[in-house]
Amino acid sequence: MDTVKQLSARLAAGDVSAVELAQDYLAKIQAANPALNAFVELNEAQTLSEARAADALRAEGRAGPLTGVPIAHKDIFCQTGWHARCGSKMLENFAAPYDAGLIERARAAGLVTLGRTNMDEFAMGSTNESSYYGVVHNPWQLDAVPGGSSGGSAAAVAAGIAPAASGTDTGGSIRQPAAFCGITGIKPTYGIVSRWGMIAYASSLDQGGPMAHTAEDCALLLNAFAGFDTRDATSLERAPEDYTRALDAPLAGLRIGVPKEFFGEGMSDDVRAAVDAALATFRTLGARTVEVSLPRSGYAVPAYYVIAPAEASSNLNRFDGVRYGYRAPEYRDLNDMYAKTRAQGFGEEVKRRILIGTYVLSHGYYDAYYLQAQRVRRLIADDYQVAFRDCDLILGPTTPTVAYGIGDKADDPLSMYLGDIYTTSVNLAGLPGMSIPCGFGAGGLPVGLQIVGNYFDEARMLGAAHRFQQATDWHLRTPPR
């Protein structure tokens, strides 16, 4: 297993070229991907051309810390030279003529695209089972789900067939698969990473971010991904910052808030044990833990499953078979074309959320559902601000259980949605959140520790995670071959 940091050093030292590194990883992907289905598109020529460009930059002395480091991109980011299928039949033939903001920045940093990773259809799902391109298998246990929606990215990193990956997180889609696969992932403050070219699921919640083995790698990658983008009106115009700056900050005096609501019913014993042990480690490192309360966190999942589908139902209107993407082969008239195209082009989970979203925005229901959910959303954000008066970071479990079996929750969407109880409130509040490996639970599957910071406090979160990872080796464990 190699970290981004290590690869960066080897590239800088001339021990390996970007082309060699790319070839090495492509070979690993060839070997492992059939069992994992983490990648949905590979394009060796494209990858090697990017790698050659990176080597050329280095030869010219213009290499940055990430130049030549391979990365896998979630299939949700538009990227010239690649398809952007977003896990859907609807976009099977779609290739964007533009780069997403995150892709542009990755390119500018010299990162080399290994391929495009599998995901839940339109990022809707927590298991990667809703992908039109097949389920992804958890490298730790092939019959377990990798989590979702960035399941392909998480599985690829965990399996060591990509040192890092991009992901997106709307209700936990970076953190939850990171937890299930035993890797590190961060969802930044809403507005830090451009949403331009990132196919929208729920616009007010979606945020891109890095997934890798270590917090340090995530910090390096976030340096590349973050930045103001005039093409995204929700992008925040702030001075660039170095997310690695606090990696070595000592933890002495750090106040860690532990929300009592996150340790109640629904949390499995193995997760509780691992998280408790992690908190003890933080105390050993000099941090102080204080109990805090997020009294309205119980409403996060219901509010999320109103707001996200509402936005999604509108965002997905554009997939109508008129201009691009899938169109039903036979239809009687315009309305029949719309109905058949969307019935055939979307999968069950996407259709379910479109229906929910359409319902909650409908005349007569809007106030009771959408508006009410928005009020709850504000209260949840307020709760966090109250909690942050007493602490610097909030720690708890990323998920109530470790990864479950493929198919276990396929017929029970509600129980799948409830797996998001610790993550959705972070998106609703627009806060940064991350997940780091903190142990193993049932079946030897990884447990994730969630770290939530206040707005723009990514550097502090990454620092705390890094110190933890200096003292533990959960993040260095690799799945059995």
Next chain:
Amino acid sequence: MSRANWEVVIGLETHSQLNTTSKIFSGSPTAFGAAPNVQASAVDLALPGVLPVMNRAAVERAIRFGLAVGGEVAQRSVFARKNYFYPDLPKGYQISQYELPVVQGGALTIRVGDGDKAYEKVVRLTRAHLEEDAGKSLHEDFHGMSGIDLNRAGTPLLEIVSEPDMTSSAEAVAYARALHALVRWVDICDGNMQEGSFRCDANVSVRRPGEPLGTRREIKNLNSFRFMQQAIDFEIQWQIEQIEDGHKIQQATVLFDPDTGETRAMRSKEDAHDYRYFPDPDLPPLVIAADWIARVRSEMPELPVALSARLQADYGLSPYDAAGLTASREMAQYYLDALAVVGAAQAKPLANWVMGELAARLNREERDIAQSPVTPSQLAGLVARIADGTISNNIAKKVFEALWSGEGQTADAVIEAQGLKQVTDVSAIEPIIDEVLAANPKSVEEYRAGKDKAFNALVGQVMKASKGKASPAQVNELLKKKLQA
């Protein structure tokens, strides 16, 4: 059946295309008439992952409109999505404003009718909001298929909604004309109705006096004032007949067919869409700072209402003249430019010339006043020569024609070249009068018998004999003297 027993209630919704160079949420150009889809970017096509970004210039035009109608420019307004499926609506929703529009309230003073029956009326505005236009579906030229042109998709619109304050088609048209003039006056819309830059929907209902409001029907997409008048008149008549025949009016959207002069229902309330409006999460609320509004205010031109009042107060023009001259900014500018040359004393005759001869000639040739071949200073020179008695009004028309067709640089040059100077020398006119009297003994006899008409005939003969160069006033005077002698 009689209109007299009915009250008519009309409110107008007007889509005014804002004259920005680029679209409201993308950088694509807005120019009219380009080949299909060449002005549609990834954003306009609603490709996956693209996002809207607000065009400042469109907001600035909305502010200008709000100030022009005395409305409140909202410091915070919100963009909402109006969801529906149509092939020329690429995103499957239109970005518009719903609960919090950029302009609230305001009013427009309109002048209805001509002559003695003319009256002024204040029409209140409900709101004006920013939104994007859809593309166009082309149903011709594609056998069994429809073509989609997305050049227009994303063109900025200001939808201006009036209160139901109008009570006749004449008032509705007067309002639409005043609004049309105003959006051009403050330079936010080119007002080109053929190209669809200014189009109106009219909500029409009727009721018996004292009754609550009747059910309205909305006539969509009226793109000429004449059609608006016809459509509303037809609709009023139709609704009255329906009710008098014992039918109820069903809420509906109707289209006007200029070929038949009739309106016909497009869809009823039952098939009305549930647009599922909600705030667009891609666009933060539109916040307009007070200093932005202040800057726009400082750059506003004098508004037609203010100019009209000034023309009446400073130059003694009638409300009719003042309204006519302020019908468009170009007309007003033309008048003011000419007035500066000829002087305030000639304000009234100049107004008559601008709105009379000049307007009629421009109208006949379908030209804008800005493209008038007769310049303001040329017309001013002409009016000055009437004022000082050099030429009569009749001769002035000849001079005007000559200036129009470029036969001279100034009125003086035309008068000189064509020998049109008015003859005021008594010794030159007297022989002509004598000749005419001698040649028309019958008229002389009739005049003496008390027939005034005969006198006019004699004046006419003298003017004709002088080739129009005699002064009509002088001819009158001399002729009277001779006849009474």
